[in-house]
Amino acid sequence: MSHPKKGDKVTFKIEGRTYDGRYGDSLLEQLRKHGYEVPSLCYHEAVSPYGSCRLCLVEVKKGKKQKVTTSCNYPVQEGIEVFVNTEKVRRYRKVVLQLHLSKTPKSKAVRDLAAEYGVMETPYEVQEQDKDNDCVLCGLCSRVCDEIVHVSAISFTGRGQNKRMQSPYDETAEACIGCGACVYVCPTDCIGLQESDGIRHIEKWHRDLPLQTCEKCGKQFFPTFMLMEFSKRTGISKDQLNICPACRNSVV
Amino acid sequence: MARIDSVSELEKYRAQLVAHRDPERKAISVCTSGCIAYGADKLVDAFRQGLKARGLDDKVDVKTTGCHGFCERGPLVVIHPGNLFYQRVQPGDVDEILDETIEKGENIDRLMFHLDDGTVMACEDDVPFYKNQKRLLLKDNSSLDPYSIDDYIALGGYGALGKVLAGMKPDEVVTTVKDSGLRGRGGGGFPTGVKWESCRNAPSDDGVRYIICNADEGDPGAFMDRALLEGNPHAVIEGMIIGAFAIGHPGKPQGYVYVRNEYPIAVERLGVALEQAREKGLLGDDILGSGLSFDIRINKGGGAFVCGESTALMASIEGDVGEPRAKHIHTVEAGLWDKPTNLNNVESWANVPLILDRGVEWFTAIGTGDVRGNPWGGSKGTKIFALVGKVNNTGLVEVPMGTTLREIIYDIGGGIKDGKEFKAVQTGGPSGGCLPADKLDLPVDFDELTKVGSMMGSGGMIVMDEDTCMVDVARYFLHFLADESCGKCITCREGLVQLCSIVDRICEGNGKPEDLELLDELSETVSEASLCALGQTAPNPLRSTMKYFREEYEEHINEKKCRGGVCKSLITYSINDKCTGCLICKKKCPQQCISGEKDKLHVIDQSNCIKCGVCMDVCKYDAVDVN
Incomplete structure (x- = not known):
């Protein structure tokens, strides 16, 4: 029995059409690449797939078996046949969207996405604790923080209905460098980053970081703490990093 | 203790042990597993002290053993030789046992098991509870001292390992397990040998392959794996060493037992x-001079039910949050630390030495179907069940696959408590299905249970009587699973919470006719679209009760009636004319809402009644009705 390796060339079918890909590629990415529309909240190509929002459902036929699965964490394999719009996929996705609507009733992103798929309301009760919470628990913020920023400042805590994305003990996230990558990837814009009076304030992680003033133009740009971390990692002196990207570019 | 360096030395050592053992030596085996809850530890102390006082402590052994199985009658004591069976033994009985039984050889009638017609059953094997079982894995539990490797070796232990190392190639071992038709006892029912073969064939760049024993037994009321680990730990270890040889040799197999921290013994x-x-x-290194190197580490669980799921278990060993991941690439290829990993349940591992020792033909003669050429073709061997609930003989039961539910519940379990009617049995733990009376003749095996909407699971079996409300049962298990959901995927996390909320309102009398349709649609989605087996199976208790007991849901919704008399919002307590006016219910009512004078009919004030049922529990005259 031969074992395929990541990156091996494979051929597979989507809706009857044949495509080439690499063993282990995310099926969701392949679908989007070839123009098939599949919704998702918890997927971002920069980080590993997680499979929590259950929106990117498709049906995959492998050998004799055909089943519904999420496509983000499904590795493309030789000979699979993918169906993106079956009756089951539509039916389950509708219920999943209804669950999202009851979990994050106020999120514009969730409501817009649901509306795109014709789901305007939910038959499910909104739990008291979810009324004003827009977090869909997709975990993108912590995956970016772990896998890209490498500071792991935040994490999931609790389980089941008590699962939350939090800073340690829900106190100041001391490891957070204030880069804002989490804010950038959040699909529902629920982390909250503000800057005022020379401070970058990230509400959800209880983090306040003073901003560096550019030595050339005098504008405040990045948190000083973040620049110190960059200096440590890259070996570039802190003095060089005290100039804002715009001024640095104009110098070059 | 000297190291044993070869298989022939092992056999010599065994022969020495057996030769030095006096088969007539007396031993008192006390279950110190579940029976500790009945105070068995005090009983052990009393036996030891009593023997010392009589100067018999070097002539008679006291063994603290694993679970004997008949938990209903604990604390259990078996006296060897002869397997004399004493039940419900208290420290106060110890002197009499030592004086009469140990010293004079007399049996004590009061402590022996009596049939309803008065017949006395002296020997453990004669008691119907045991007689109707086929105890292969549990048979040594009432004689083996789990703290003594010599006890295990003297009974033939590590003989299968010796046989394997002396004369078999790893591939032959894999083939033997495959041909035996052994399927995963953790509940999945996947053919063990097929799993072993995939793991053996999966490439590992540095030769490391992990061999894991899943002992994270979390089903409420289930304790099969606990009984094996506490009663016969070497059988599990021997199975794992054989597995390491078959799957990882030559190479670097490494072992883990992931065991619940709630199982300190x-x-x-x-x-x-x-x-x-x-x-x-x-x-360790070079086991029995075979060149096989393998050791096992214990990893204590962190108290989450979901960590019994294989990928969550592996994440937990790695030090991550115990969350499952999708298994599109199987753990036999990339499991623990991305290495080929073979995980089996405690009971599966314990079966391995038996199969290697006695052979495929012997094993395949037990159970259902035909597994020749198709490991999915049947269910072979025995299965241990934790028989609990409204059944007379609760305890651990080991039967051949294919035994019917009726045989388990009536012949072994002694039927329903207090002469009530059987209503349902739930198999497979909290995410198993509830089966009605017309399924009692179903032969219990992996495939038959799945066909009727339940599952084997790890072997929980909860018997329910006529006073059970099936909607309430579904509600209980849904809440358990919603609490234990890791919360990673929305269908399980929110889906179960919403199922709970709908079933709650049905139990509270606020259900709407359209709720049934909503439950159907949501439970199907949770089953089909959840990430791991916890979510995929969580709706089983709901879906099976809606299938077999739909009328109870309809009654709750349409007639606001709970026929089991369980759902508080739908019932009232009242006092009938059998009341003698004894005043007891009046005194015990926590709401003080029962009025009445001595020798006169009492009345419950419905406006203050909280439906706690205390009046009914304390009434000796059957004068309290629930409507």
Whole structure:
């Protein structure tokens, strides 16, 4: 029995059409690449797939078996046949969207996405604790923080209905460098980053970081703490990093 | 303790042990597993002190053993030789046992098991509870001292390992397990040998392959794996060493037992057993001179039910949050630390030495179907069930696959408590299905249970009587699973919470006719679209009760009636004319809402009644009705 390796060339079918890909590629990415529309909240190509929002459902036929699965964490394999719009996929996705609507009733992103798929309301009760919470628990913020920023400042805590994305003990996230990558990837814009009076304030992680003033133009740009971390990692002196990207570019 | 360096030395050592053992030597085996809850530890102390006082402590052994199975009658004591069976033994009985039974050889009638017609059953094997079982894995539990590797070796232990190392190639071992038709006892029912073969064939760049024993037994009321680990830990260890040889040799197989921290006795006994096996050279480098190197570490669980799911278990060993991941690439290829990993349940591992020792033909003669050429073709061997609930003989039961539910519940379990009617049995733990009376003749095996909407699971079996409300049962298990959901995927996390909320309102009398349709649609989505087996199976209790007991849901919704008399919002307590006016219910009512004078009919004030049922529990005259 031969074992395929990541990156091996494979051929597979989507809706009857044949495509080439690499063993282990995310099926969701392949679908989007070839123009098939599949919704998702918890997927971002920069980080590993997680499979929590259950929106990117498709049906995959492998050998004799055909089943519904999420496509983000499904590795493309030789000979699979993918169906993106079956009756089951539509039916389950509708219920999943209804669950999202009851979990994050106020999120514009969730409501817009649901509306795109014709789901305007939910038959499910909104739990008291979810009324004003827009977090869909997709975990993108912590995956970016772990896998890209490498500071792991935040994490999931609790389980089941008590699962939350939090800073340690829900106190100041001391490891957070204030880069804002989490804010950038959040699909529902629920982390909250503000800057005022020379401070970058990230509400959800209880983090306040003073901003560096550019030595050339005098504008405040990045948190000083973040620049110190960059200096440590890259070996570039802190003095060089005290100039804002715009001024640095104009110098070059 | 000297290290044993070869298979022939092991056999010599065994022969010496057997030769030095006096088969007539007396031993008192006390279950110190579940029976500790009945105070069995005090009983052990009393036996030891009593023997010392009589100067018999070097002539009679006291063995602290694993679970004997008949938990209903604990604390259990078996006296050897002869397997004399004493039940419900208290420290106050010890002197009499020592004086009469140990010293004079007299049986004590009061402590023996009596049939309803008065017939006395002296020997453990004669008691119907045991007689109707086929105890292969549990048979040694009432005689084996789990703290003694010599006890295990004297009974033939590590003989299968010796046979494997002396004369078999790894591939032959894999083929033997495959041909035996052994399927995963953790509940999945996947053919063990097929899994072993995939793991053996999966490439590993540095030769490391992990061999894991899943002992994270979390089903409420289930304790099969606990009984094996506490009663016979070396059988599990021997199975794992054989697995390491078959799957990982030559190479670097490494072992883990992931065991619940809530099982302190199992953790302790397993730890002692591992240490003894190392001292004997049965674990570590160059086991029995075969060139196989393998050791096992204990990893204590962190208390989450979901960590019994294989990928969550592996994440937990790695030090991550115990969350499952999708298994599109199987753990046999990339499991623990992305290495090929073979995980089997405790009971599966314990079966391995038996199969290697006695052979495929012997094993395949037990159970259902035909597994020749198709490991999915049947269910072979025995299965241990934790028989609990409204059944007379609760305890651990080991039967051949294919035994019917009726045989288990009536012949072994002694039927329903207090002469009530059977209503349902739930198999497979909290995410198993509830089966009605017309399924009692179903032969219990992996495939038959799945066909009717339940599952084997790890072997929980909860019997329910006529006073059970099936909607309430579904509600209970949904809440358990919603609490234990890791919360990673929305269908399980929110889906279960919403199922709970709908079933709650049905139980509270606020259900709407359209709720049934909503439950159907949502439960199907949770089953089909959840990430791991916890979510995929969580709706089983709901879906099976809606299938077999739909009328109860309809009654709750349409007639606001709970026929089991359980759902508080739908019932009222009242006092009938059998009331003698004894005043007891009046005194015990926590709301003080029962009025009445001595010798006169009492009345419950419905406006203050909280439906706690205390009046009904304390009434000796059957004068309280629930409507």
